[in-house]
Amino acid sequence: MAAEVKLMNEIEATAAQMDIDMNIDFSSIQLPPGENFGIISDDEDVYHDDQLELDSGFGNVIVVDNLPVVPREKFEKLEGVLRKIYSQIGVIKEDGLWMPVDPETKKTLGYCFIEYNTPQEAELAKEKTHGYKLDRAHIFAVNMFDDFDKYMKVPDEWAPPEIKPYTPGENLQKWLADEKARDQFVIRAGTDTEVLWNDARQSKTELVYKRTYWTESFVQWSPMGTYLATVHRQGAAVWGGANTFNRLMRYAHPQVKLIDFSPGEKFLVTYSSHEPSNPRDANRVVINIFDVRTGKVMRDFKGSADEFAIGGAGGVAGVSWPIFRWGGGKEDKYFAKLGKNMISVYETETFSLIDKKSLKVENVVDFSWSPTDPIIALFVPELGGGNQPARVSLVQIPGKEELRQKNLFSISDCKMYWQSNGEYLAVKADRYTKTKKSTYTGFELFRIRERDIPIEVLELDNKNDKIIAFAWEPKGHRFAVIHGDNPRPDISFYTMRSTHNLGRVSKLTTLKGKQANALFWSPGGRFIVLAGLKGFNGQLEFFNVDELETMATAEHFMATDVEWDPTGRYVATSVTSVHEMENGFNIWSFNGKLLYRILKDHFFQFLWRPRPPSFLTPEKEEEIAKNLKKYSKKYEAEDQDVSMLLSEQDREKRRMLKEEWEKWVEVWRRAHEEEQLERQKLRDGEASGEEEEYEAKEVEVEEVLDVSEESLLEIFVREFWVMTFMFEWVGEHWTELSTLAVQKLFDEKPLTDLTEEDEEIIKSVVAGTIPSYSLESELGDCKRAVAIRRESLQRLMGKSLSGLPLEGFDYKSILGFHCEMPIEYVQISEGIVGLLLLNGGEFSVPMATTEGCLVASTNRESLF
Structure with missing residues (x-):
């Protein structure tokens, strides 16, 4: 709705009726020291450390060089050719194409200026047409007009850069050496972002760092917890430390919307989408890949949203994040993007395509990297009405060698799930029945580390059951499946290794009629939370898969998220601002005991700080586990000290409450005594309030300590x-x-x-x-x-x-x-x-x- 426009005299008349003085010198008004009323970010220095560069007004202008030199009678023909080429990229302004003319020869000078509606269109035109071959003698050289001013400012004589003195930075892993072995997490609520210790022993949090307006949209930890990334209009920034989070680097990317770290934290990918000047055109996408430590742009990708859509299809499918998926484990050696009939795989040494060409795969619609090895699993759907079956292939990188292939028939959909160690790949295949009116689901299980990569087929007892969720046990050999069409589905557990049948998948158990639609394994395996989110209103069941028994059932009403801490000791459940009530988070022990609860209005995010992988060898970890009793004595003594401290604190708190009560009673007792004579006068000398007028009665109160229910x-x-x-x-x-x-x-x-x-x-x-x-x-x-x-x-x-x-x-x-x-x-x-x-x-x-x-x-x- 358009805003109502009022004349100044109308505003003054209205103000006079309301006794408002309009004769105010606004320049005389000063805010209290340090107050900004939330208008300016606490992190203003992120944007204004460097001198502000004003917009020159020519960011939407390009210069096209190496054009044919033509006389005046051929102006129209050359201009028509140029307009045909450059109007396909964006909208050229009226009178936005100008070719300078030599006043003596009356011929063009061999270059022209083209002005677009937006700088983004100009950038795209430069990228698309630089090096364009008009004919053998004329190959376009395209530059931004603003670049000339930048290059002209370069001094003729080189001056050595000023060497700044080295100042050692803070140990970014210091938080890992916490004496209490605690973990950190970050929360966002309202305009505040806080980093906190999880002090579960004392059932509370401890503040590490707090900042208002620290980010403009969200925060994100790096995969190993070294950095915390924030997002701003001008770009992204990373922060680090144990207690004081200092800014370590900035990454300029205007209007950035999404970010993604590489698994080894070496690179940061940023994404932005810009609306075109022509409504018929697709949004323009800009992706930058930065070196995390130096802030240097290693590679950028620009184009329309259709070019970055899933499978190059665009339309409804749209862009899927992350567009670039990292592979090769923690070494950050490769990243890949899905395209039309191809997968483009890049290596990070040169940030160019492997073998300078993409992996050609007709009609490929999805792919997934192994978490630990340079292996790609890709899926191709059926073609020709089923004449060409669907298939799942495993491809080794960088050699692009196909390790294994499995043809799948009558497939309607397919999803791929890697186990965290890369030992297994589960392919969920939805197949059509013979009538094509319905589907049923089965699993193809690949054993990646075994010879020839054998494949097993698994079907549920009722193969018509709908699959609601699937999850591998981290670092383990088991997986869980939620399946069924009932309001209370079943949950089945399977193992790829059993004592009786080492080479075959076998079912461990099925839990009937559970209020769950999501699975959350502990990072250490063995324990799992069966969660009923959304329609189930936060039902939680803490299950021990080793013993196949339920440890506890609980509820966090309206819970939207469940997340284990990186050690597998604690679980956080939260209710974010998608609900208007009960915003905040709960912290639970691994076996389902509620440790503490914190409510926060407008709660947006809860993220545990990840831990880097252990440097210990598996043999050393096994040795520590065997000698755990020797190490546990120290921690048991610490636990006892903490318990005694908490008990002492509780006693002190009760003692203080008792003293306050006794003081309050004493004050009123004295007041009662002082008023006794006055009360007797009011009652004609009759005594009142004497104890003998009252009868003391002893009342027994029964309390139910425990109730056992049994059918x-x-x-x-x-x-x-x-x-x-x-x-x-x-x-x-x-x-x-x-x-x-x-x-x-x-x-x-x-x-x-x-x-x-x-x-x-x-x-x-x-x-x-x-x-x-x-x-x-x-x-x-x-x-x-x-x-x-x-x-x-x-x-x-x-x-x-x-x-x-x-x-x-x-x-x-x-x-x-x-x-x-x-x-x-x-x-x-x-x-x-x-x-x-x-x-x-x-x-x-x-x-x-x-x-x-x-x-x-x-x-x-x-x-x-």
Whole structure:
């Protein structure tokens, strides 16, 4: 909506009505010292360290040299040729093409000036047409007009540069030597960016560094945690240190939007996108690759967004970040870009294409580097309606040798997942059914380090299950899959190495009906967080894959992100500003204990500071693990000291609170005493507030310390198994229990005939619609209840329960009663469960049943 325009006299009239004085000298207004009201960044020096270079106004002008020298009658023809060439790149301004003429010969001077609408178009024209061959004698030399001014300022005589004295920098790895072995993380909330220690022992954070307006969009750690990158309008900057984050280098790139570090932290890639002057044209993309330490641009790439789109397709697919993907491990030797029918692989020694040409692959749509080796996995979809199958290929770089290929048929989609050590590659292949109306999923598993790279095919038990998530165990041989179409999907764990079958993939277990849609493995393996984000509202399950058991379940309501710390000791869950409420983060132990919680309004980012890989050999790490007890004594003593310190701090805090309370009570006690005479006067001499007028009562308060939940069906089945065994044992050893006068009660008798009504009740008990322990109260007949329950149990467990019901016993005498508990009990919704002593052993029996009454009375050596 356009802004409303008002005349100055209207504004003055409105101000007069509101008693606002317009006679203000704005130049006389001064802000308080150090106050800027958030208008200028704290990091203003990032932009103004150097003298500001004013725009000359000619950044959109290029000079084209080596043109034909023509007379006036050929001006139009030459101008038409030039316009045809350069109007394809951008919009030339009106009267924006000028060819100077020699006043004596009336011929052109062999060069021209071309003015575009934007500097970006001029830059692109220079890049595209420099070296353009008009004919054999005329090869264009194109320069920016502003470059001439720069070159003219170069002095004729060389002057040696001033040598600045060397000042040693801060140790950028100092934070790794923290005495408490803590990790750092960075958060962004509102306009503040903070770097903090995770002091989990004391369940709190410790501030390392804080800065307002430190970045204009986001921050990003380098892969090994050496640098913290910030993003600004003029470019990017990196900062480092343990306690004081000093700026180490700046990288000029106007309107930068995205950044990406190489794995070894040697290079930084920056990206920006600029709108064209012609709405019909695609956005212009600029990518720079900087040397991190020197800030020098090693290579730049410019072009339309279509040229950098996935597979060169453009359109809906658009640009995928990172455009350049790094390979070859931590050495930063290679980087590659996906193009149309090719993969362009560059080496960082010269920043040029390997063998000066791209890897030609018809219709390639995706590729992925091995995390540790110079191996590319690429995917080509089906062609010709299935006549040419899809395929996944492994290609060795720099030789471009194909190591392995697998053809895939009836493929609709494909995703590739590398294991962190590069030992395995999982290819998720979505295939069409025969009718082409639906798809199903399977996995192709490549064993990269084994001879000839064998491939295994894995299909889920229900191959029609939708795959929701897949994740390899870091540095391990296991992987997890979330699959299913239900609101509560299943989670299956597999291993590439099992004790019984070393060369085959095998399933470890399947967890049924979990509220999870994301998998987060610990960096050290073994532990995994099964997270239910988005629609599951932050459900968390901490699972031990070694023991195949759940350590804890928890919830961080509306959680959007989950991230393990680099050591695998702690987990951070956060709610970012995509939600308006509950913004902040929680820190958990690896086994699911909530350590502390911090709320922050407008919370944007939480990032653990990565650690560099260990310099220890695997053998040395194994030796340390074996001798861990020797090292652990020191840390156990430190933990004990910390616990004592925390206890002392808690005691001190309670003591101070008590002192404050006693002081407060004393103040009011004195006030009460001082006002006593006044109160007596107001009450005609009657005393008030005396203690004898009150009666002290002692009140008992019960607190539930622990509640154990267990399925009633599990209790019922398990306890009756025990009861069955007990009755059979009593039947076999009755002579040893001759002191009991109930031997005749245990003689086996034929089962009482069951009526049709009894049969219907048995079916309901087996189906679980009628609880069997409620039969006595429902039927009003204990003997009939025992008979029905016995038959129900026999059908459920397939085991004979001979000896029940007992003949010769007066069942009516116990109807409506529970027996007295022999030892202890736990109250449940239906009846009582207790411990039974029998021949020196302890057994659990449902005491709300007729059988329970019989057994408990037998235990007390008494008859009913």
